[in-house]
Amino acid sequence: MDIQGLPGRLLADLGPAIASGELPAGTVLRSEELEVRYGVSRTVVREAVRILESMRLVTSKRRVGITVQPKSDWDVFDPMVIRWRLAGADRSAQLRSLGSLRVAVEPAAAALAARQATDDQRRELGALAVELTVTARAADLTSFLQHDIAFHATILRASGNEMFAHLGDTVGAVLTGRTEHHLMPHQPRPYAVRLHREVADAICAGDAEQAEQAMRTIVVGALEELNVTVD
Amino acid sequence: MDIQGLPGRLLADLGPAIASGELPAGTVLRSEELEVRYGVSRTVVREAVRILESMRLVTSKRRVGITVQPKSDWDVFDPMVIRWRLAGADRSAQLRSLGSLRVAVEPAAAALAARQATDDQRRELGALAVELTVTARAADLTSFLQHDIAFHATILRASGNEMFAHLGDTVGAVLTGRTEHHLMPHQPRPYAVRLHREVADAICAGDAEQAEQAMRTIVVGALEELNVTVD
DNA sequence: CTTCGCCTAAAGATATGACTTATTCAAGAC
DNA sequence: GTCTTGAATAAGTCATATCTTTAGGCGAAG
Numbered sequence: 351m352d353i354q355g356l357p358g359r360l361l362a363d364l365g366p367a368i369a370s371g372e373l374p375a376g377t378v379l380r381s382e383e384l385e386v387r388y389g390v391s392r393t394v395v396r397e398a399v400r401i402l403e404s405m406r407l408v409t410s411k412r413r414v415g416i417t418v419q420p421k422s423d424w425d426v427f428d429p430m431v432i433r434w435r436l437a438g439a440d441r442s443a444q445l446r447s448l449g450s451l452r453v454a455v456e457p458a459a460a461a462l463a464a465r466q467a468t469d470d471q472r473r474e475l476g477a478l479a480v481e482l483t484v485t486a487r488a489a490d491l492t493s494f495l496q497h498d499i500a501f502h503a504t505i506l507r508a509s510g511n512e513m514f515a516h517l518g519d520t521v522g523a524v525l526t527g528r529t530e531h532h533l534m535p536h537q538p539r540p541y542a543v544r545l546h547r548e549v550a551d552a553i554c555a556g557d558a559e560q561a562e563q564a565m566r567t568i569v570v571g572a573l574e575e576l577n578v579t580v581d
Numbered sequence: 582m583d584i585q586g587l588p589g590r591l592l593a594d595l596g597p598a599i600a601s602g603e604l605p606a607g608t609v610l611r612s613e614e615l616e617v618r619y620g621v622s623r624t625v626v627r628e629a630v631r632i633l634e635s636m637r638l639v640t641s642k643r644r645v646g647i648t649v650q651p652k653s654d655w656d657v658f659d660p661m662v663i664r665w666r667l668a669g670a671d672r673s674a675q676l677r678s679l680g681s682l683r684v685a686v687e688p689a690a691a692a693l694a695a696r697q698a699t700d701d702q703r704r705e706l707g708a709l710a711v712e713l714t715v716t717a718r719a720a721d722l723t724s725f726l727q728h729d730i731a732f733h734a735t736i737l738r739a740s741g742n743e744m745f746a747h748l749g750d751t752v753g754a755v756l757t758g759r760t761e762h763h764l765m766p767h768q769p770r771p772y773a774v775r776l777h778r779e780v781a782d783a784i785c786a787g788d789a790e791q792a793e794q795a796m797r798t799i800v801v802g803a804l805e806e807l808n809v810t811v812d
Numbered sequence: 813c814t815t816c817g818c819c820t821a822a823a824g825a826t827a828t829g830a831c832t833t834a835t836t837c838a839a840g841a842c
Numbered sequence: 843g844t845c846t847t848g849a850a851t852a853a854g855t856c857a858t859a860t861c862t863t864t865a866g867g868c869g870a871a872g
């Protein structure tokens with residue numbers, strides 16, 4: 351998942367530092383400074399910086415140094431940037447943005463899925479809905495989370511749109527972050543679970559309209575819950 | 582906009598080659614081969630490869646080489662990947678995916694914009710709608726495109742959601758690609774222009790419902806037009 | 813004949829020193 | 843005060859050496 355090797359370690363340190371605002375926009379780093387700080391060679395520093403540059407977190411200019419860019423320039427769709435921000439100080443802003451994105455995308459994906467999911471995918475959704483019901487009842491948050499992620503990812507994949515499909519990981523990160531940071535009730539709300547079942551049934555039955563509506567209720571609910579729970 | 586320097590040139594060559602399918606998944610490159618092919622040093626090759634790796638277009642493993650990854654692994658939201666694909670062979674698939682994304686996102690953004698756009702933004706939208714009307718009438722496709730891009734970008738920005746805002750460039754790329762590849766009528770349809778005016782008016786008036794509806798009509802229309810026009 | 817584990821060569825990963833180039837900033841000319 | 847020029851600086855590039863990982867072969871054991 352992550353970049354490996356020494357550049358990976360640099361990234362894992364610098365990325366979150368920038369994403370969390372610990373290194374604010376305008377901060378200038380010099381590559382030599384990074385070399386000594388991390389005890390690595392130029393090669394390694396340059397590769398790490400290049401990657402940060404491709405995410406638009408920094409720019410590197412001769413005679414100036416490595417400058418942290420303002421948040422508005424960041425490539426906010428980059429999976430790594432999303433993870434870093436979710437882990438850091440503006441988790442709340444990030445969750446809200448992602449929440450709105452989910453409200454826009456997931457109902458559309460559910461409707462598409464109802465039309466063109468494969469039989470296997472429909473079966474899998476049914477099975478996942480069952481799992482969700484069981485683990486919710488047992489208050490097994492770990493398993494619930496895992497199946498919830500799979501549920502949403504399957505629908506996004508079944509939509510047949512590659513861009514929607516790729517949001518599966520992102521949504522997974524959101525759900526994980528929400529659970530890890532205790533923005534979830536200790537036991538999933540029965541109402542929410544019922545809605546998941548409803549989405550699965552609608553998709554199995556090919557009822558795009560109902561799938562879309564039920565999914566919209568889920569993600570709108572999640573977004574509203576965020577406004578109640580988060581700081 | 583682009584990565585500069587020698588690694589940039591490597592990227593500008595390899596990226597499109599991979600994105601267009603010219604180098605299919607499974608193709609293995611060796612870094613020494615790239616060094617001689619492009620007449621650059623290891624440093625340069627490694628940095629370029631690292632960036633491709635961070636976009637998940639390739640993986641680099643010891644004793645194996647640099648392997649092109651299947652399309653399903655690519656980071657399809659990366660702006661550079663989007664541009665490369667729009668320029669290449671699967672432009673049509675890319676346009677379709679982006680079209681669905683627009684259908685999901687832009688109506689939501691319009692609704693949000695109607696609620697929380699600044700006065701300046703509302704004014705700008707009004708002005709842009711006028712420009713669209715005028716340039717459409719004059720069949721000045723270049724100016725029309727420019728204002729159309731600004732129109733959609735402004736709404737996405739006015740939504741107050743940073744992730745929506747970042748899709749401005751992407752939508753711009755879609756509109757540009759559509760015009761450049763003659764997937765547009767020679768004169769913008771009066772109906773479409775009227776809808777833009779309607780969106781602008783609704784946002785100015787703070788009517789979220791109408792802004793959303795009109796915008797949906799626009800993007801659904803664009804998507805359908807794609808299905809008619811494209812191969 | 814199969815399976816396991818060791819060995820080796822291949823290819824990337826990292827380190828390093830020398831050199832190049834672009835850019836800023838300031839001193840000096842007009 | 844503005845323009846020019848040049849020196850200082852920090853990143854960019856190159857070439858080379860060395861380290862590290864690992865696929866795949868080979869042989870011994872079962």
